[in-house]
Amino acid sequence: MNDNRNMLLAIVLSALVLIGWTFLSDKFFPTAGPQTQQVENGKVRPAPQPQATPAADAPAAIRDRAIVLTETPRVRIQTPSLQGSINLKGARFDDLVLLNQRETIAKNSPPVRLLSPAGASDSYFAQFGWTGQGVAAPDANDVWTASAPVLTPGKPVTLSWTNPTGQRFEQIVSVDDGYLFTVKQRVVNAGVGAVALRTYGLASRSSKSKDPSTWTNHVGPIGFLADKADYDVDWKTLDENKTGITRDSRGGWLGFTDKYWLTALAPANGAPIEASFRKSAAGAYQADYAGTSFAVGPGQAVSSETRLFAGAKEKRLLDRYENQGIAKLSKSIDWGWFEWFMRPIFGLLQWLFHATGNFGVAIICLTFIVRLLMFPIADKQFRSMAGMRKVQPKMKALQERYKDDKPRLQQEMLKLYQEEKINPAAGCLPILLQIPVFYALYKVLMVSVEMRHQPFALWIKDLSAPDPATVVNLFGALNFTPPGFLAIGVLPILLGITMWIQFKLNPQQMDPVQQQIFGFMPWILMFVMAPFAAGLQLYWVVSNLLTIGQQAWLYKRYDMHLSDTHPVKT
Template identity: 60%
Template sequence: MLLFAWPMLSEQFFPTAAPPATKIEAGKTEVVPNPGADPAADSPAAVRDRKLVLGETPRVQIDTPALKGSINLKGARIDDLVLVKHKETIARDSDPIRLLSPSGTRDAYFAGFGWSGQGITAPGADTVWKASSNRLTATTPVTLTASNGTQRFIIELSVDENYMFTIRQKVANLGEKAISVAPYGYLYRYGAGKDHDTWTIHAGPVASYEGKVNYGVDYKTVAEDGAQRFDATGGWVGYTDIYWLTALVPDQGVKGALSFRPAPGGATQAQFEPTSARQVGPGQMVTQTSRFFAGAKDINLLDDYEEKGGIRQFGKAIDWGWFEIFEKPIFHYLNWLFRMIGNFGVAIIALTLTVRLLLFPIAQKQFASMASMRALQPKMKALQDRYKDDKPRQQQEIMKLYKDEKVNPLAGCLPTLLQIPILYALYKCLMLSIEMRHQPFALWLKDLSAPDPLHVLNLFGLLDFNPPAFLAIGVLPILLGVSMWAQFKLNPAPMDDMQKQVFAIMPWVLMFVMAPFAAGLQLYWITSNLLTIAQQKFLYMRHPALKEPLPAPAPAAKPAKPAKK
């Protein structure tokens, strides 16, 4: 039941890993195409040929160290963007990640900016803007202008060396009457994205307002319940995938509304707009500044935009969950180890060694407690036999025995309990951090954020088939099971027969359960098991009583027969 039900449960509550980056065929490592990657422009899966769509309108090229693409002058849309530092697969010639795509292509995804108000004729989707330059870089901004004779609309665009655009929307009143204008920005996305929203990791619409981040809205909610609106001063709104983010960031001092609303054809639209319009008298001009993030969810970069850029809660675009207090310190330490060592697998091993060293004093107390518990086993067995028909009395006598002997039966569980948040934190880091995506270790392990590709059931790639997920047992899961079996063999044998059976089967059950998880998580667990075995060998030398056979319990005294009258 566990083996067959686990794959279905884990995908909803604990997604196992990123898609496999490699596979083993005929003993050789082959790169696996990303099934969720955006197709090439001339792919038959595309609605229209992207090259043709991009060539139909005048454009301003985007060229920065992190971004390539273009701005559509028809409608003033940022609708063509790839992330040059991140690739679809680990292959050297892999295409970069495509984030934004113009209307009319598969997975259309773009940002635009405009105005609403009274007394104005605002530019629309068919308006062709004039550009001050044909190239936007990190050092050369671009100004777009459109005029209808009585109002001039200006959009000044600049971008930093990473993923943040700054947009200054200006309106000049050239007429003789006052007008009111309300600048807004929007993000249009067709479809529900390629990453699935789960209980532990949010993917989909996300909004920050009034000091909190709302992960509760998804594409289905917008489609079925209609528009979702959040009044806020500042904040931000957009769409998050596991590794990528687009976010509209209005002026943090302006009171307005953030919203998600359904769009025709199964699309959704995120939007920000001020609560009230601004009055512009004849000959006057008003300006409102907003920002637009489109890029990778680099943890340090998001935190930097939050701390230095004044975007509240921007670091929480990454759904750390309840255990952020453990997860972020472990990530920063692991990332520091990676920068020092240069290999993420070795960094994970170093992290494991650090954890075991920190827990070593507790492990000493654990073994001392185990020695004390082992010495009590004969007495406990005698009590169990004496009061086998009176369970409440049996428990009372055992607790009294613990108190008299000054033994804490839970002390042996403490190191295991302390490792649970560490293991979960590493799981979230491997699942969420772009820094660990496509990081190799050694030999066949080319991506530690994906499962082990070297499967036993297809004879390590010699047979032409891929086993199902719950039977995809690789070398790392086998090593995990063997190391856990060896660890359990070193533990004092429990006296209870049921416990013996549980400990005998648990390593092999966990081997199946852990097989679909990220190789980096399995590497951590294997290393931890090996260090525990070495630690046990050392501590057995200090507590030899743990290896001595238990004396047979004394026979329970038979209750005296009542005297006859």
């Protein structure tokens, strides 16, 4: 009767863990990027990518983008990383694709589009200008004149516009080989009186990102203002706040972030600004700033500089731009609470990747390093296990003596541990110490564009997506896609098997319920880990294999045998 009750309790607890984790992970922990690969008849093929573009379609996609781009004069943008154009009507940065980032893993996949003009789907653009009283400043309908037809690194282009009263407005635009535009805004007053102006910059997108925003990964409005990274303002905040959110700051930056992409306005020289996030009546989301008012006398010229980051959140480039004066631009990556630990893990992974040329191999090397560093702890764990084996007869005697007095049994067991200098919780220490490493790797796989679409070997073509080789649809032979937690690939199966072997090598729990729970746990974890990134599954499988080998060697070293850790029931 007790055995049946314990078995039922173990099944109920296991089900609660499985169902509860599935609910929580869907709500709070987006486990991986969308599946970028699928197996059909044993062959890996690119999967359709409905979330390939960074912004959702506008409510009314008016015209084809290609047609819209031909309707106004433009300056072409051509760099090693970017391609697109600047719209001379309004001097807008509204056409930009990322040449080094592809929408899917297919070889012929088009590059990721970041910016798109108003009037087309996925409208998303940046713009700089001036406002003033008693002076005609250029607006979104004015057409600028360009000094050259193409903008390339090392060859700036000057955009100019002159009003009827003699004030000439210039935007001297330059671009580097990464994702940074520098815009020098200059006003030359050839009129008869002084004029008062304010510079501004804005980024506008027609609607929300398709990437989900969770408490572990912020997507949406973002900024580093008043010496603080601002992850508090999100899409919902702007939907509910009709007047917008305003921050005063000296310098800093603001804009919009997707999971991997960022558009950020960064006024230079730490000038005082009034920064705002808002939602327009038409439904577009806008991040903007306005500088302090300044006067330009007759015959004078005043200039200021601002910068625009528009591209992938590659850490090496974010760090480079921080060194060039854009404060904490790397905070656009939502590192989370363990930033102090994640950055070294990411740096080590990057170094291993450059040394090996394969991120999967880099993850395996990281696993070896972690296990090597934790070997002294594992050695101490097995010393404790050897001690536990020696006192097993005494523990059995205590259980028989106090089988009807559980509180007294616990007291006597604790006293025995103290006398023999045994720590029964020593086996948990390696697992607890691995949790920060596991979480750091989880976050790196989640938020780092460097891991996006990185292949490993064989059927694993994207380490940031789940294992596509799922047995539920017979590796693609059946024409259906199972839901996330049922899409059990080869790596999750290996994870379950290696975890089961590892548990079998551990000392058997004295409590029958705990024995049954530990018996179910590897197979529960197999389901729990199925939707996670393949890179994370790879880390855990390799870690389990190393642990099994380590356990076998340490058992031999301390003259322990499996029969000692799993006594035969009589």
